[in-house]
Amino acid sequence: MNKKMNIFILGILIYLSTSIPSMCDVISGQVNQNEIKNNKSKIVDSMTQAPISGAAVSIPNLNYKTKSAKDGSFELNTDITKKVILSVEKEGYRPFSLTIDKNMASKPLKLGIERTQAGDITIQSDLCHLGDDVFSDTSANSSEFRIRSSGPYLSKSFKIAPLKNNEKAVLIIGSIIGLDTKLAKEMGQNQIAHVYSSPAEIYFNGERIGELNLNGDNQEIEIPRQLIRTNNELTIKTGRNLFQHAYIDYDDIEIAGIRLEIKQK
Ligand SMILES: [Ca+2]
Numbered sequence: 122m123n124k125k126m127n128i129f130i131l132g133i134l135i136y137l138s139t140s141i142p143s144m145c146d147v148i149s150g151q152v153n154q155n156e157i158k159n160n161k162s163k164i165v166d167s168m169t170q171a172p173i174s175g176a177a178v179s180i181p182n183l184n185y186k187t188k189s190a191k192d193g194s195f196e197l198n199t200d201i202t203k204k205v206i207l208s209v210e211k212e213g214y215r216p217f218s219l220t221i222d223k224n225m226a227s228k229p230l231k232l233g234i235e236r237t238q239a240g241d242i243t244i245q246s247d248l249c250h251l252g253d254d255v256f257s258d259t260s261a262n263s264s265e266f267r268i269r270s271s272g273p274y275l276s277k278s279f280k281i282a283p284l285k286n287n288e289k290a291v292l293i294i295g296s297i298i299g300l301d302t303k304l305a306k307e308m309g310q311n312q313i314a315h316v317y318s319s320p321a322e323i324y325f326n327g328e329r330i331g332e333l334n335l336n337g338d339n340q341e342i343e344i345p346r347q348l349i350r351t352n353n354e355l356t357i358k359t360g361r362n363l364f365q366h367a368y369i370d371y372d373d374i375e376i377a378g379i380r381l382e383i384k385q386k
Pocket of ligand 1: 253370371372373
């Protein structure tokens, strides 16, 4: 299979895994009755299940920030009407992000965060808006955009230590919302009737290594080994409305938690 097909299938898998109702179980594990009564969400270590205190929980688009308490609990005292990206940051842990909606936010969430591993690189943990701040009300999640666009692309430089033979570098896009591609439309991720945008494109050291067609969490793209140097540059370009020819209308998207993991082959 070619790379495009792989990414397409990955996209579908991610879409399916984020759209089935049992997703809450996947991320929340077992929530005891007491927690449900208090409607308190919790941050735990994904390995040990131990509560994590002092983790910064934020929903940048709602300007909402809080911290987890001693027992790892936190509350989302904010009105969530549409899909937004929730981020968790804690020193010694990988940046965590999750796309949540009204339904998910109405129940306690149990979020397992992972300890940082050797070779992890955080490329961009903060939420970033790409586009031109011009979008229709029916675009995927557009009404929740509060962060101003930083333009149609994001470029970041970072170092990578030489890979061992049995290792591979994988780019992880923590969360992405707002993509109005043909596939996103077909998957019901937006309500736009007729038009769509080209996918967001990912360039690594000047080479196009993949594209993002679907909104969701934890999309992975393997970085071709031969492209990796000591100093590297990642660029993510948002797509453009393919039906607007009078001017360039960039697809307005939001991305959080862009990072790199070194994995065993
Ligand atoms: Ca736009």
